Amino acid sequence: MNQWAISLDQPATYWQIWAWIQVSIPNLVFIIMLTLLFWAALLLPFPKGKEKS
Amino acid sequence: MSSGTDFEPTTWTGAARKKWVSTLPPEKLLPEEQPAYVASWIYVFGMLTIVSLIIVLVSGTLLTLGGIQWFHTSSLGHFTNSLHFWSVQLFFLFMIVHFFGKFWMSAWRGKRGLTWATGSVAFIASLGTAFTGYTITTNFNSQWIAFEAKDVLNSVGIGSWMNVTNLGQMVLFHVVLLPIGVLAIVALHVLLVRKHGVVPPLDAIDPEAAAPVHVETADETVAAEVAS
Secondary structure: OOOOOOOOOOOOOOEEEEEEEEEEHHHHHHHHHHHHHHHHHHHHHOOOOOOOO | OOOOOOOOOOOHHHHHHHHHHHHHHHHHHOOOOOOOHHHHHHOOOHHHHHHHHHHHHHHHHHHHHHHHHHHHHHHHHHHHHHHHHHHHHHHHHHHHHHHHHHHHHHOOOOOOOHHHHHHHHHHHHHHHHHHHHHHHOOOOOHHHHHHHHHHHHHHOOOOOOOOOOOHHHHHHHHHHHHHHHHHHHHHHHHHHHHHHOOOOOOOOOOOOOOOOOOOOHHHHHHHHHHHH
């Protein structure tokens, strides 16, 4: 099996941030990714298409 | 034969066609141009969500046709199974970024309330479809999810008709009922986007809402003065 393969048949690792607030690492990665993607979509310039004559 | 909207319908099919064409003319349904403000990455995520949904549906159909034996034992089956799982992750990733973008530009402006509502319902229906997918993978993870969710569904009073520990029922929910619901609501959402146009940024002029500007010609000015 590929060394990068992730077994989904086991509990995820959880990070207990504070008291009752905890998040699983997969969910945290997902949240960080979508936040980065959102800001990248707002800040990165969009490629210009061909000008219509 | 009558065409377009310039006719008096005599049948319900003619009336339906006239209503459809007047509400959503072909040039609005399949436009060739979009306003300049659409040239931004934040406007790409709606289509990325739809592309992911297509991959989810195609890979899911292949899994259904191949069957459990195939996708649990063969390399191609494993690949298709993984493709289904990861395209769902991308589907939700893109949909949430799309949702954020539309929320912060108040996308319900300009009579787009129903477009916003159908998008929200599509999100909730997708959550249900993904959830039932997690309950049918027949491993300890799915068993855990199903038994935790059973308490939640019982507590809100719908456990009697949606039994998440009933594998057969969950399979049918996941491969038939909910995908049809998601597809129907997404199709309606896209048609509403076509009807009302893509929502502009907050500081841009909405071409759909802007009143047509009439510039008076010299002849009209003279005619108005003569009339007065």
